[in-house]
Amino acid sequence: MAAPAAPRPRRSLIEASLYAVTALILFFLVAPIFVVFPLSLSSGELLVLPTPGYSLRWYEEFFTSNRWLLATWNSFVVGLATMIVATLLGTLAAFGLYLGQFRGKALIIAILSLPMVTPIIVTAIAMYFALSLVGLGSTLTGLIIAHTVLSVPFVLLTVLASLQTFDPNLLRAAASLGASPPVAFRRVVLPLIAPGVATGALFAFATSFDELVVALFIASPGQFTLPRQMFAGVREFLSPTIAAAAVLLIVFSALLLAINEMIRKRAQARGISSGPTP
Amino acid sequence: MSSRLASRRNVMAAALIAPLFLLVALSFLAPLATTLYRAIEDSDFSLALPKTSRSLQQWDGVALPPEEAFRSFVEELRQAQQDQAAGAILNRLNFEETGLRTLLLQATRASGRLAEPYRDSMIALNPRWGDPALWRLFKRATGPFTSLFLLRSLDLKPTDQGVAKAAAQDAVFLPLFWRTFEISLVVTILCALLAYPVAYTLSILPQGWANVGMMLVLIPFWTSILVRTTAWFIILQREGPINALLMAMTLVDQPLTMIFTRFAVYIAMVHVLLPFAILPLYSVMKGLKPDYMRAAASLGAPGWKRFLRIYLPLTMPGVAAGSLMVFMLSVGFYITPALVGGPGDQMVSSFIAFFTNVSVNWGMAAALATLLMAMTGVLVVVARLVVPGFRSGGVKA
Amino acid sequence: MSDAIIRFEGVTKSYDGVTQVVKALDFSVLRGEFVTLLGPSGSGKTTTLMMLAGFEDPSSGAIMFDGRLLNHVPAHQRGIGVVFQNYALFPHMTVGANLAFPLEMQGVARAEREARVRAALDMVKLGALADRRPSQLSGGQQQRVALARALVFRPKLVLMDEPLGALDKQLREHMQLEIKHIHETLGVTVVYVTHDQGEALTMSDRIAVFHNGRIQQLASPGEIYERPANAFVASFIGENNRLDGTIESMADGVARVRLADGSIVAATPGPGVGSGARVTLALRPEKVRIGPDAGGENRFEARIEELIYYGDHTRLRLALGGGEDFTARLTFKDALARPERGDVIPVSWRGVDCLALAPEEA
């Protein structure tokens, strides 16, 4: 008869190797992101490690270069405009889909989220042709329209997800207490789906802020966004300014992530859904 | 439907959905439709050479076209050259048969000297003008529709006798689609293999550690794809930290070439897409009740059998959902191969960009886009059929 | 009739255009009345209430409220209070804010709003909890808040759809009395939905018994219990023995009914039955007398099939009149010592206690 304790060491061996593998993979995921940190502080001209010394010259370069400043400005303008339009339209449409009692809702949702599953390059050239046709090629407006279309599915889906946990009796209760539909939406629905709306808005902003492919086709140098400017940098003149820009982008993304986690935690504490996890 | 209340609700619902629907219809669906339409539309020839087009369309296509066709051809070609409108048609025809640009340019330059009967003087200029097959090619180019671009995307070409294989030097697209598929598949498999242990470990760790691990997945997830690709660009370059390390350890005596290789494409794409595989898998594993495994244990299944027979099948939907997402995104990848791959590692997207921007052959760009869309569409449909509860949502691309 | 606050006139409702879940509803509710809609699941009670509240509209017919046609008035302009089964308290607002909400909608000034909210909370004995959120309250407390919220804006009519359904038995009985008191104090009209007959009997001025989308009977609790209009009402309210038969003859308000096994029973005819009609006899178990010298013109010998001990009484299942489900109660008063299964015992009942009613529709 085998000793009952026999499987124990083997088990912990498996567990140990599992932890080791996981740690390695997580290292693989985050380490490359942190490689750019020392590079951005390099005192040398080249993007090589180890750096000859440390300085803030590339951040100075970033913050005094007209190109980078313009790109930063453009990124925020486009990102914020995209966020506002996508959140507004996406939230209203999601509520409409929640209210409506008709067939084909799934089809409408599928159509509205088509931009999410269409290969980005296809969307980009379609936008490029269409926007040039109506005279919006090489304009920030064109870029905002394109980014809104790309990011609106995220708003729609997160808001729909948080509406799924919304009790329709609350709408009836509001009506029985004298609230007209718009008032009921503002006073009862919106506060309860706010975490979902906020997550969607954040995602819309992040989508626009990170977007490059459409910008490659639509933006001329005057409309370059941060990713577009960085791409130009990698392609043309590799300098540690790119690393500095990358660090700023990473810090900003981490900030967005932190805000999102905060929204999620607070919503959880209040027992309200904020939509799908990421 | 009979109910007024219900219809009032629906009117309200429609009014709320309408703005977004209009936006998506006008600035996405319509552009997409017209773009895909370019894949079969063929109007360069008939726009530049309207009279020639008309007489070619009436021609029976057997012997040479009538003198009238030759005359309008010479006149309209000369006119187009003066209006600087000949470029489009030269591109269009030369794309269908390499060498036609030279032939047409020769005719254009000589058009002042050509005299009646044009048919004879053109044949005298170049005997190719006496070949009815050439004129049949022109006749096919008079539009309004063509199968040329779609066939070319499949390494085929239209001929007098129907569809034939494209010339060897033009037959680049099937290998391109195959390469796109191969890269996507390898990336998907790698992601699934790496995601599984990570998601599992995160799902069994105590909450505190699991949160830390989750952050390590979410930070790259929220970091721009370009930033991550750039990081790999820096890491893998000849003077990069990996080579520096290998040299310092004297494992190699000269830097390895890693940048601009398939290896670089794989590693960067896996890095970019891995979170998409981990997140759905993690939520499936987290939602799995331990009762199943306990039940299996109580029924006498040893550890590895419990894993194979119970845990793996129950978590398969998570693997499938993540893999589909990864594959779908991979198929359309553009930036990463463009930055860290070599010429032989470019995917369909890069050719679409090339035809749009560089060679300005929008028909071809549209045809490749159509096929790429079809490939993705088939995938989504298969995904919906195969994976229960698969929603193509909740992730950023 | 002149003081009817609600009138349903030929109201029907169909959700799918095929099945009518409410059929030709005609009834009135008087001002200040407490009317309960009682019936089995799916009988159309909620649907009727929803039409009144404005959350569904009738497929045909008219609903009058206070002399006004209500059909196309949107829910938020009806001024009807509603208490929902799951309370539907706004989770993001405090109790006080929940109560202030309808007053805000009416444009009541802040000072008065606060006074009225406080008064309403005091009425349901929750004065101290105004700053809590609904999720921080017990089920019973939430129920009271829901009640206070439906009343605070002084609607003329309050609808309640199984408001006590989620509470345990003890709390439910307590709340029944409390709601009854509030109704009496405020004089508000209440339409109440339940499928608990005990609740309906204790609380209501009148009960409307629903079945298959129709009102089977609308009458006071006593009348419903004592004089059910048909076999459905008889069997739905309280316990009843049912015996099927045909009326042989009628004389002096007494019907002679022949049962399946040929025996004849004297019974009191219900509304709308005549000579030759197929009827269902309804006889409450407590009206069945047991023993040789018990009075009553209907006398039978019955075999005991089963005895079930209930503490204060023992229930007998008897074979009688061709069936085997005849129930009688044996109390300590009955002069029958220790009956056993298989015994044949004499039973009897009075013709006035036994109703001959129109049978249930198939």
Ligand SMILES: Nc1ncnc2c1ncn2[C@@H]1O[C@H](COP(=O)(O)OP(=O)(O)OP(=O)(O)O)[C@@H](O)[C@H]1O
């Ligand atoms: N929104 C709806 N769509 C379609 N059918 C419905 C809808 N609401 C109710 N029904 C149907 O109408 C019938 C009556 O339902 P109703 O809710 O009025 O019953 P009820 O008497 O309140 O029952 P319960 O005691 O179970 O609450 C049922 O058969 C139900 O299935």
Ligand SMILES: [Mg+2]
């Ligand atoms: Mg109901």
